[in-house]
Amino acid sequence: MHKRFDHKKIEQRWQEKWKQDGIYTVGERDEKKEKEYVLVEWPYPSGNLHIGHWHAFAVPDIYVRYRRMNGVQVLYPMGFDAFGLPAENAAIKRKLDPRAWTESNMLYMRKQLDSMGNAFSWDKTTSSTDPEYYKWTQWMFTKFFENDIAYRGEGVVNWCPGCHTVIANEQVQPDNTCERCDSLTEKKKMPQWMIRITDFADELIDDIAPLDWPDHIKESQKNWIGRSKGAEINFTLSIGETVSVFTTRPDTLFGATYLVLAPEHPLIQTNKNLLLNWEEVDQYIKTSGQKAEADRLDGTKEKTGVKLEGITATNPVNGEKIPVYIADYVLAAYGTGAIMAVPAHDERDFAFAKKFGIPVKQVIGKICGKRESIDKHRTGVYGLLQNEKGEYLIQHFKKYNYHWLPGGGLETGEDEEECLMRELKEETGFSKLKNISKLTEIFLDYIPRAGNESARNHSIIYLVEVDSTDQKATSLTPGEIEQTLHNEWVHPDKIEEYLRNTSIEERSEFIRTVIACAQGKNYTGNGILLNSGEFDGMDSEEAKAAITEKVGGRMTCTYRLRDWSIGRQRYWGTPIPIVYDPQGKAHPIPLEHLPWKLPEDVDFTPTGVAPLAKSIELKERTEKIFGAGWTPEVETMDTFVDSSWYYLRYIDNQNTTEFSSLEAQKTWLPIDIYFGGAEHNTMHLLYSRFWLKALKRLGLSEQSEPYTRRVNRGLILGPDGNKMSKSKGNIIDPDEQVGRVGSDTVKMYLAFMGPYAEMANYPWDMGGIAGLRRFLERVNGLSDHLTDNPSSEEKILLHKTIKKVTEDIKVFKFNTAISAMMIFVNQVEKTGLSKKSYEQFLQLLAPFAPHLTEELWSQIGNKTSIHNTLFPTFDEKLTLSETVTIGVQINGKVRGQITIPPDASEAIALSTLKKDESLQQRLLATTIQKVIYVPGKILNIVSKD
């Protein structure tokens, strides 16, 4: 029965009681219990909790409470990531003190967080802006500095010439202008505080494997680091300099037809006097300097570049003189900032070479490679043309697409081979073809035909020998090479062996490659070397090392990952704890002077000078402590630094002598589950993983991976299906919702929207939340259905429900857990339930609706909290069904159903089937050919009319 309740009163009563009794206080580690560290990403105190915060914190609380009720000591801390740009912007715009603004926000948001009624471990809280926190951020930085993990280097920034300052990527508009003053911004190299994360790149990749993370997150991390193995090879320039290039494909060195330097490459500036077209080059450097990296790498845009007139390079492997270009598709920060370009085997080089008329030289051949669309050339005939050297050229003959279909090709009196030979000659222009023979045939596809039937089609590969006197077969002109670029000559023994030993799938793959070739794409895979002197016939992989060795290069790895630039010319951040002596040398600030506090006498209006440089107090403080002429570092740290170690502070937040004791780390780490948004899957996760590894290297931690498990959640959208934003006016205010329907309802609605660990988008639905409120009101009325004569069905249903809820919580499918409880309530409202079942049901619901269940729990006379009871368990025997209804299919179409025991034999299934009249009628009309019976799943009768 539906029964309204006063959620405000209930929530207030129990939140106060819980606080009073401290039931969620973690305190010391209780060794009698299992531990679980559940972490959620700490919020930025923007001023108001939004509904996304509820989704992020209230829903995992279900899991936390479930684990608590399993007797686990759960750590579920919360704090604030409170440094950052918004506070500073508020300060500039509204003339507020960033600290005052931030602290009042935190105070208010703390109240809002309390309204969730979560089992937060508030006794372990911390905040990045607390001097007792950033003291340790600074201290760790000084340790990194002393151990060469942090260093003064060069980084690329967005420079706004109008504001005379560095601006964030976010402040750069799509047309590369500054959002504040509309000046055209540029990329500028500046001295920067850097962290040597690249030193840890291998560990960061290799240690991912054992983690219990979704594969796609591991994948993005690996891709972000982007380790590629390759070689560094030196090319000598005609001006006497040497350029080192990085290539992942040293095996293609014979195919290098030009060299490309990044526009920022240092050799260009040092040799500008030798360039015959310096003005043009200089102009190009300036233009590309304005482009965003993503634009430079955009494969759909036309490649740009400038030839360096007056310079050539020598290919070390064959002495060929090749031209040198600068082009912005080469990045200064990646590899050596210079590449050898092999247009035949790299798509970008190919596009560039085509545009600039540079020769294309093919040096790799292979049978299978990159997949391309097969829609246009689904089927047809493929010839392997064999030249006098005995090599094969794979050729796809489009003209014959329909040759083997009824009504195609054949002329009177011709057999298939004669027909093919005649048409091949017409198609290829080869006049002297001989000895055609069928080599293999491959099922490629079904192709639709007029009417309903489809024809299974063959693709057929013929071996066609080309007469050696046929000029065309032995010397293709450059134009023809361009045209049939990726029809590859392949060594004969390889191809025959390949075709003999491959599966249908691999042969299909082969055909697809052939099709790709016919479409004029270039080939970027591995293969067998051609046109490569003494290396001809060698396998790509083998050739990589061999060629590198021959030219005196070295095998090496390079990473897409760059060192982490952490300096910010901003006020509201952790001050970088460095002072400079009168000679300008950097010194770390010793622990006794930490926290090195943010000065307060600072004007943050952007004037082109870092805000801290304007502080007289900071300057005086520095001189007072370190001596006359000493100056402070005026940059603050990237906020990603603050959030790289907060989980270490939570577990030892009162420690005044260490950032986090080894003992605390041993006790609580690693974090068992880290809930968070997909937006943090690459950078934050990588930075914080790095941080722990760096600490370990310095002996400050014994751990090497912080997060055992990572779970991403989806995104809550506005009721209109769009992302919530002020301008769209579709923001759902959680306070308003909680005031209207209560915290339990909001929490359960968020949990009910969809599976939690799924990165989907969920629009807010006002009707949907009303449904959850109704459910809770029915739960509130459930005590009216108590009966002294419970049925056995009721008990079975309860145990099935416990089982379902338990299993679903473990995999964060709170939506289906709730649905199971709804089914339970729907049923027992009709049939009644025992007091014992009622109690167990409340316990089952307690993690989802902590306030209401606590209230009802006390109403039936319990004196202690429901949240300190043990979660119900189920009896497996009671959850097993005696019968199951399965579908009956006839030729794969569902025609009825039968009810039989789950483990019934096929004979029983069939005899049951015979009792069903309408099914029996159908079967009598046909001849049964085959019976497929999967117990508990399906009975399928395959028959023929």
Add this chain to the structure above:
RNA sequence: GCCCGGGUGGCGAAGUUGGUAGACGCGCAAGACUUAAAAUUUUGUGGCCGCAAAGGCCGCGCGGGUUCGAAUCCCGCCCCGGGUACCA
């Protein structure tokens, strides 16, 4: 562009070691209660054909394939979202 996700009724979704597609909730429709409305409650509810029942056909972004059987596996596309190194 590149990397990583997502796409199933009017809506949120269930169902994935291939086995009755649409549980549960919302919405909608009809009935009960009520002077009336709200609330509550009962029943129905993927689409099309059919008065109805029976039944049939079609349906999981699109196009193909494998299979006795495909939302699920394979191939090729389209659309939407997140990240892209100074937003956090």
